[in-house]
Amino acid sequence: MPFEITVPRLGWSMEEGTFVRWLKKHGELVNAGDALFELEGEKAAQDIEAVDSGLLVIPSNAPQPGTIVAVGAVIGHLVAEGEAAPAVVTGASASVTSSIPKTSAPANPSPAADTSTLEEPAAAPSVRRLAREMGVKLASLEGSGPAGRITANDVRTTGSRPSTVAANHVLSSIASPRARRVAKELGIDWKGVKGTGRDGRVRERDVRTSQSQPRPASTSTPTTISSRRRTIANRMIASRERTAPVTLTTRIDATNLVGLRLQFKQAGEGSPIPSYTDLIIKLVALALRKHPTLATRDEGGQWIVPASADDIYIGMAVDTEDGLVVPVVSRAATLGLFDLAKQTLSLIEKARTGKISAADMQGGVFTITNLGSFGIDAFTPIINLPETAVLGLGRIRREPVVIDDQIVARDQMSLSLTFDHRIVDGAPAARFLQTVSQAIENPSAWLLRGDI
CATH class of the missing domain: 4.10.320.10 (E3-binding domain)
Structure with a gap:
């Protein structure tokens, strides 16, 4: 009996995805567990594995690379030798019946298979999608990334067009x-x-x-919205609609945190040297062990709290050329500090090169976002559903403060905690923020107690 190949759901809110390419050819023998095709879902592309075995049937009306496909849509079949595959309809195209002849040699691929198996220039799925939206052919570009990889900037530079301004439009710099x-x-x-x-x-x-006088015709052009940008927009709207967000902000002394990282740098031990974000991820994970309610996940109306410290996975917001992604650091509360730093470095690299997978962004119970490097002191972060809270980090700044009636220079920073008031009240959230503040102000004692 033919086995249907369907589009899987890669994220909790995913309703459609972008078909990237087939990884097997029409007529090729596929075993269960083999990578069958590549699909881009919520913020990441992923190889989809076959869950059955058989000869692959790719109909002529199968989705082309870059096509938007609905979750659950049938895009092909796995059949036994000599078995005919039923008709597959994609969108409004006519149904086509494909079959594999009873022979050991693979059949000639269909037109759809010819298109999808052509060798493409090295580029992330998001970059290929951007090229399609801007009408740029990747084959005509010379990549500026590692090993000649084509980047989003290469596409934008090629696809950009100078805007025109009306000749009679005069800008005046003086007015009464x-x-x-x-x-x-x-x-x-x-x-x-x-x-x-x-x-x-x-x-x-x-x-x-x-x-x-009639106003001159507008020279503006509509902005192309990528599927990733739409996903981000939908998730932000869903967060506002499904939560009761409240933000608490506090100012803390980060002098000891700065001193600890300087000691790591001067000692030169361990690779890589933990960043400020690495240190705070570890400290927040330890604080969540004392305040597990802040690590609650809303799973379909059921509020799930981590069963143990090993279940505390921390998401970190990463800015990429194609938008915000949130890879997840696993076992942050029990992981050694240098192992944690290696994991974050790897996740950031994969996120910024378009290699991040859906698995790298699943299981988070709390998110940390850092805008300090942009000179931001405090802001209102948005909860990353289905989590309960998110912590925003501001910049660390040397400022004069009063200690024991003396004015001294200390490193100061702001923390902004947004939490879902449906699940957590203000006082417990404030106590958690207090604990995080104490941990950052005295990091050495907390890290030693956390067995780094």
Whole structure:
């Protein structure tokens, strides 16, 4: 009996994905567990394994690379020798019946298989999708990434087009106070008004005259929204709609944290040297052992708390060219600090080279996001569903503070905790933030107690 090959669900909210390519040829023998095709779901591409064995049937109307496919859609079949595959309909295309002849040699591939098995330039799935959206052929590009890999910047540089500005559009840099006031009242940008005064000065009459003149046609063009950007947008909206978010912010002394990392750097022991984010991931994981409610996951209306310290997986927000992704550090509470640093470094590298998998982003119970490197002091992070809380890290800044009636220079930073008030009340959340603050202010004692 033919076995249907369907599009699986790669994430809790996934309803559709992007078909990337077949990894097997039409007529090829496939064993259970073999990588069958590549599918891009919520923020990551993943090789989909066969769950049965047989000869692969790829119909002529199978999805092409880059096609959006719905979860559960049938895109092919696995059959026994000589067995005919039923018709497969994709979208509005006509159904086609494909079969494998009873022979040991693979049959000639269908047109769909020919297209999908052609060798493509080295590029991440998200980069290939961007090229399709911008109408850029990857084969015509020379990659600037490692080993000639094509990056998103290569595609954008090739696909960009200079904008045009109307020849009669004159920007004035001078306007009279009356002209500015009238422009504000009328809702007119006086900088776009052609001045008739001395040296092109914009006067009141120029503003009022421009109001009656037809405005030049807009030169703006619509922005192409990638499927990853849509996924991020949908998840952000879902987070706001399904949670009762409250954000608590506190200012802490990070002098000892800075000193500890400096000691790691000076000692030169261990590779890689733990970053500030690595240290805080470890400290937050230890704090969650004392406050497990903040690590609750909302699983279909059931609130699940980690059963043990080994179940504390911490997500870290990573900024990439194609949008935000949140890889997950496994066993953060029990993992050694240097092993944790190696894991985060590997996850960040995979995220920024487009090699992150869905498995690398699953199981998180708490997320940390750091905007300190951008000079941000405090912000309001958004909860990463189905988690309960997220911690935002601000920049570390040397500031004067009063200690024992003396003004001294100390390293200060802000922490912003957003939590779901449906699950956690304000006081328990505040106590957790207190614990995290104490851990960061005295990291050595906490890390030694955590068996780093």
